[in-house]
Amino acid sequence: MGAQRIITETARAHLAFPDETTAPDQHPTYRRIAGTMVTAKHVKPLELLLVEDSPAEIFLIRNVLARESVPVSIHVAVDGKQASEILAAGQFKPDLVLLDLNLPKQSGLSVLELCRPHVPVVVFSSSTNPDDIQRSFQLGVRDFVPKPSDLESYKRVVSYIVQTWGAKDSGAEFER
Numbered sequence: 001m002g003a004q005r006i007i008t009e010t011a012r013a014h015l016a017f018p019d020e021t022t023a024p025d026q027h028p029t030y031r032r033i034a035g036t037m038v039t040a041k042h043v044k045p046l047e048l049l050l051v052e053d054s055p056a057e058i059f060l061i062r063n064v065l066a067r068e069s070v071p072v073s074i075h076v077a078v079d080g081k082q083a084s085e086i087l088a089a090g091q092f093k094p095d096l097v098l099l100d101l102n103l104p105k106q107s108g109l110s111v112l113e114l115c116r117p118h119v120p121v122v123v124f125s126s127s128t129n130p131d132d133i134q135r136s137f138q139l140g141v142r143d144f145v146p147k148p149s150d151l152e153s154y155k156r157v158v159s160y161i162v163q164t165w166g167a168k169d170s171g172a173e174f175e176r
Contacts, residue, residue, distance in 0.1 A: 045071040046166045049094035051083040051111065052076065052124075053103050057147075061098070064158045072162060080106025087115040094119055096166040099141075101125040101132055112139035120165045124158075 048065070052058050058076055065072040075092060077083035080103040086092055099121055101108035108123065109132065116139070123136045123144045133144045142165055148154045 045073040046096065046162065047092070047094045048072055048074050048162065048166065049083070049086065049092070049097045050074050050076050051080070051097065051099045051103065051108065053078050053100065057100075060154065061158055064155045065162060068159065068162060072166070079104045080108060080111045083108075083111045084114050087111070087117050096162065097121040098161065099123050099125075101127050101136070109135055109139065112136065112141065116140065122161050122165050124161065 050058065050061060052061070058078075062074055065074060075086070075094065077086055082105075083097075083099070083103075084106060087097075094117075097117055097119060099108045099111065101123060102125060103111075106114075108125065112121065120142045121140065123132075123141050124147060125132070125144075126147045127133075128146050136144050143161070145157055145161060148157055
């Protein structure tokens, strides 16, 4: 796949493929964006439940994930109580839960204790308390990632989490 990029189904309407026998680089309906061959392929978005109370961090995570090679559909719970309700209702089944521990109304650990989600959960928190880390793993999280303090590391870590844990159970394939 190399330099190919994946375009979601909504963008597919802008590309026409009347003759699949023509070589891709010679086909008149292929588009080149910044010198990269673009092809259309339907990819199921990764369904992410982001449990985070900071509007700035929600904004940053949305922007980082908008640049991923696979579409990510982000559903946000702004407190522990809302996250517990979403997970308990069972109407939305995320592929991955990205969970902060320091939340209003109900802590991230309480969310894990009450819901025991049957999807990968990665704790992404400013907490580095060994008791929080140990308890999180006892409650079944796949990973515990401390939030980096600098912007570039933060972006890399968010991308790493989604590429590593989101792709495992959702069938998503991320370009690296």
